[in-house]
Amino acid sequence: MKISKVFDISSDLDIKSIMFDSRKQCPGSIFFAMKGKINDGHRFIETAIENGAVCIVHSDEIEKNHDDILYIRQDDVNAAYVSFCNAYYDHPLDKMNVIGITGTNGKTTIAWIIRSIISRFSPCGYIGTMGYSYGEEVKDSGLNLTTPKSDELFRIGKEMLDNDCRTLVLEASSEGLVTRRLEQVHFSTAVFTNLTGDHFDVHGTMEDYFKAKCLLFDMLKKDGKAIINTDDAYGRRLYEICDKQKITYAIDTDADYRAVNPVLRADSSEFDLLHKNEKYHIRTNMPARFNISNLLAVIAVLNENGYPIEEVLPYIEHADLTPGRCQMIDAGQDFNVVVDFAFTPNSFDKVFDFAESITEKDKKIIAVFGASGDRDHKRRPGTAKIADERADEVILTYDDPSSEDMMEILLEMKTYFSRLNPEIILDRVEAISEAIDRANTGDTILLLGKGSDHFILDKQGRVPYISDETAAENAICEKLKKGLK
Numbered sequence: 075m076k077i078s079k080v081f082d083i084s085s086d087l088d089i090k091s092i093m094f095d096s097r098k099q100c101p102g103s104i105f106f107a108m109k110g111k112i113n114d115g116h117r118f119i120e121t122a123i124e125n126g127a128v129c130i131v132h133s134d135e136i137e138k139n140h141d142d143i144l145y146i147r148q149d150d151v152n153a154a155y156v157s158f159c160n161a162y163y164d165h166p167l168d169k170m171n172v173i174g175i176t177g178t179n180g181k182t183t184i185a186w187i188i189r190s191i192i193s194r195f196s197p198c199g200y201i202g203t204m205g206y207s208y209g210e211e212v213k214d215s216g217l218n219l220t221t222p223k224s225d226e227l228f229r230i231g232k233e234m235l236d237n238d239c240r241t242l243v244l245e246a247s248s249e250g251l252v253t254r255r256l257e258q259v260h261f262s263t264a265v266f267t268n269l270t271g272d273h274f275d276v277h278g279t280m281e282d283y284f285k286a287k288c289l290l291f292d293m294l295k296k297d298g299k300a301i302i303n304t305d306d307a308y309g310r311r312l313y314e315i316c317d318k319q320k321i322t323y324a325i326d327t328d329a330d331y332r333a334v335n336p337v338l339r340a341d342s343s344e345f346d347l348l349h350k351n352e353k354y355h356i357r358t359n360m361p362a363r364f365n366i367s368n369l370l371a372v373i374a375v376l377n378e379n380g381y382p383i384e385e386v387l388p389y390i391e392h393a394d395l396t397p398g399r400c401q402m403i404d405a406g407q408d409f410n411v412v413v414d415f416a417f418t419p420n421s422f423d424k425v426f427d428f429a430e431s432i433t434e435k436d437k438k439i440i441a442v443f444g445a446s447g448d449r450d451h452k453r454r455p456g457t458a459k460i461a462d463e464r465a466d467e468v469i470l471t472y473d474d475p476s477s478e479d480m481m482e483i484l485l486e487m488k489t490y491f492s493r494l495n496p497e498i499i500l501d502r503v504e505a506i507s508e509a510i511d512r513a514n515t516g517d518t519i520l521l522l523g524k525g526s527d528h529f530i531l532d533k534q535g536r537v538p539y540i541s542d543e544t545a546a547e548n549a550i551c552e553k554l555k556k557g558l559k
Contacts, residue, residue, distance in 0.1 A: 077104070077129060077144065080158045087144050092159060092225045093127050101126035106155040107133070115151070131155070152254055159224040160258045166231035167242065167259050170199075173375060174256075176246040176290045177267025177303070179421050181220070183368045183396045184265060185243045188375055190394035191386060192241055199234035201227070202245030203415075204397070204526070208234045221250025227259075241379075248286035256293060263379060264290045264318075265301045265371050269308035270420035284308050294318045301374045303367060304329055321378055323370035325363070331374045333366050340410065340432040341402055347373065347383070354383055357391045362400050362428040369393075398525025400428060403543060405550040410518040411510070413542045415525030417446065417473075419456030425520060426464040433518040438466040440509045443522035444502075445487055446531075447478030454483075458490035465520075467512065468496035471505035473523050474531040502530075506542065507549040521546060 077087045090102030096118035105122035107115035107130060116134050123130070129144040130136070133151050148154045160167075173188065175181045182203045189207065192198035199208040203220045206213050221244070222230065234242060246264075250256060269284055291300050291312065300316045303309040305324040313320055322329040325336070330349065337344040338361065345366055347354040358369060369390060376386050395401065403411040410432055416425045429439050441461050445454045461468050468491070470484045484498050499505035502524075509519050521542040529536040540548075 075162050077146075080161045081146055081154075083146065085144060087129060089129060089162070092162060093122055093125070094223065094225055096122035096125060096127075099125050103127050104129040104131065104158065106131045106151050106158075108151050108155060109133075131158075153257065156224045156254060156257045159228045162225075163228040163232040165258075166228055166235045169235055170231065170239065171241045171379070172259055172261050173241070173243045173263040173265070173379070174246040174259075174261045174290050174293070175202075175243070175265045175267065175371075176248070176251070176287050177265070177306075178270045178418065179424070180267040180364065180368045180371070181245045181247075182415070183365065183399050184267065184371045184375075185245050186396040187369070187372045187393050189243045191372070191376060191381070191389045192243070192379075194389060195381070196241070197234075197237065197239045199231075199239040199242040200244075201230060201242065206230050206234075208237055208239050220245050220247040221255055224255050224257075227255060246290045248283060251289040252286045256290075259293060261290065261294050261298055263299050263301060263375055264294050265375060266291075266306075266309050266312050267303055267368075267371060268306040268420075270418065284311070288312060288315070291316050291318060299378050301371060301378065303371065305367065321374055323367070323374050325367055325370070329370075331370050331377075333370055336363060336366055338363060338431055349377075349383065352383075354387065356387065358393055359391065360393050360395065360400075361402070362424070362431075364424045364428075365400065398527070398542070400425065401526070401543065403546045403550070405547045406554055407510075407513075407550045408515045409513040410516075411513075411521065411546050411550070412518065413521045413525065413546065416522045417443075417457070418453055419460055422457045422460040422522070425522065426460060429518045429520055430464070434516055437516040437518070438512075438514070439464065439518045439520065440467045440469070440512060441465040441520045441522060442469045442471055442502075442505050442509045443520075444471050444473030444480070445483050446474040446476065446523070447480070447483060448476035454487055455490045458487050461496075462491045462493050465494065467509075468494050469505045469509055470496045470498045472500055472502040472530065475533075476531050477533055480532075502542075503540065503545045503548075506545045507552070510546065510549040510553055519546075 075089050077085050089104045091100050093100040093103035093105045103126050105127040119130055131146045131154050175185045185202050189198050189200035298318055300318045301321045302313050304322045305326050323331040325333045332348045333345040335346045342359050344357050347356050377383050398413055398415050401413040414425045416422050470487055472480055524542050528541050530539045
C-alpha cells in the first residue's frame with residue numbers, strides 16, 4: 075500500500091507489511107515507535123530497520139537518520155498506527171455489522187453463543203478469548219489477548235470479510251478499549267454484562283475500570299443499541315449516562331428482557347422470558363443462574379438485530395456450549411467434574427454457587443486452581459478466601475506463571491487460607507488426577523483457571539498443555555479401570 079494513502083506526504087513508497095515485533099524479519103515494512111507502560115518503541119527503531127523496516131513513524135526526535143529510510147513524525151503514533159492498519163486492510167469492519175460485548179464476566183459465553191446462532195442463518199465471525207472463528211474452524215490468534223492489537227484485528231476482519239462474513243461478534247476488553255485498539259471500529263450493538271473488581275494492574279481503581287468499559291458505548295453508531303444488564307450496579311450507572319438507544323436485561327429487576335421463575339439443574343435450566351407483554355418458556359442445556367443472565371443478553375442482541383425470539387429458542391435449548399465455561403465432564407463417573415475459566419473472586423463466587431447447587435450437603439467440593447503471574451495480584455487473596463470458605467478440600471497447582479516463579483505464587487496463595495490447609499501439587503495434570511482419586515459418589519470437583527486452554531504461559535512463552543478437560547477424562551478413566559479390577 076502506498077504510504078501517501080494514509081499520511082499527507084509526497085512519497086511513492088510502497089509498504090509491504092506492518093512490523094509489530096522489531097526483532098523479526100519483515101522486509102519492506104512500516105514500524106510505529108509506540109510508547110507503552112514499560113517499553114518505548116523509539117528504543118527499537120534501529121533494530122526495526124535492521125530487520126526490514128523502510129518507514130518509521132515516531133513522535134520523539136531521532137538522533138540517527140538513514141538516507142534510505144522514510145521518517146514520519148506524528149504527535150500521536152498510536153492513532154497513526156490504528157489508522158494505517160485499518161487502511162492497509164481496506165477498512166474491513168466498516169463493511170460488517172459489529173456487535174461488541176464488554177464486562178468482567180460473561181463476555182466469552184455471550185459472544186460465542188451469539189456467533190453460533192447467527193451462523194445458522196449466515197456467516198458470522200467471532201474474535202475474543204477463544205481466538206477467532208468463522209465457519210466451523212476456531213483459530214488461535216496467538217497473541218493471548220481477548221481484543222487483538224489493531225494490525226491483527228483488521229487483518230482478521232479482512233479474512234472474515236473475504237469468507238463472506240457480514241457480522242462480527244467481538245469481545246471488547248477494558249485493556250483493549252483504553253489502549254485504543256478499537257478506536258476505528260463502529261459498533262451497531264454494544265453489551266454491558268457486569269463489573270466486579272479486576273484488572274487493577276491496568277486501571278488502578280474501579281472507577282477507572284468502569285470508565286474503560288464505558289468507552290465501548292462511545293463507539294456505537296448514531297443508531298446503535300446499548301444492551302445493559304441492570305441487575306448490576308454499574309450497569310444501572312451506565313444506563314443513566316449512556317446517550318444511545320438503551321435496552322435492558324435482568325433477572326432481579328424489571329427490564330426489557332427479564333427472566334422469571336428460574337429452575338436450575340446440574341446440566342440444564344428453565345425460565346420464563348418476559349418481553350413486551352409476551353411470555354416465552356425457555357429450556358436450555360446451560361446450567362447455573364449466571365448463564366440465565368448470559369442467555370438474556372444473547373436473546374436481546376439477536377432479537378434487536380432482527381432475529382425473532384421464536385426462531386432463536388430452538389438454538390437456545392441446545393446451545394453451542396462454550397468450552398471451558400462451566401463445562402461438565404462426563405466420562406462415566408458418579409461424581410461431578412466442572413471445568414471453568416474462573417480466575418477472579420466474583421467468578422469464583424459464581425462457580426461455587428453452581429457447585430453447591432449440584433452437591434448434596436454431606437458431599438465434598440474439591441477445588442483445584444492456582445493463580446497467574448504478571449497480572450492483578452489483588453485477585454489472589456480474594457480467590458483463596460472464597461475457596462477457603464466454600465470448598466471442603468483445595469489443591470493448589472500450576473497456572474500461567476509468565477515471568478514469575480510458580481511455586482512462589484502458590485506459597486503466597488497458601489498464606490491466604492485460614493480454615494483449610496491446601497496441598498500444593500505443582501504438576502497440574504497430577505493435581506487433577508489426585509483430586510479425582512479423592513472423589514467419592516456425589517462429590518464435586520472444580521478445575522478452575524485454565525478453562526479450555528491447550529497451553530500454559532511461562533518464561534518460555536506458550537507451552538503446550540493437554541487441557542483440563544483431557545486431564546480430567548484421562549484421570550477418570552484410570553480411576554474407573556482401577557475400580558473394575
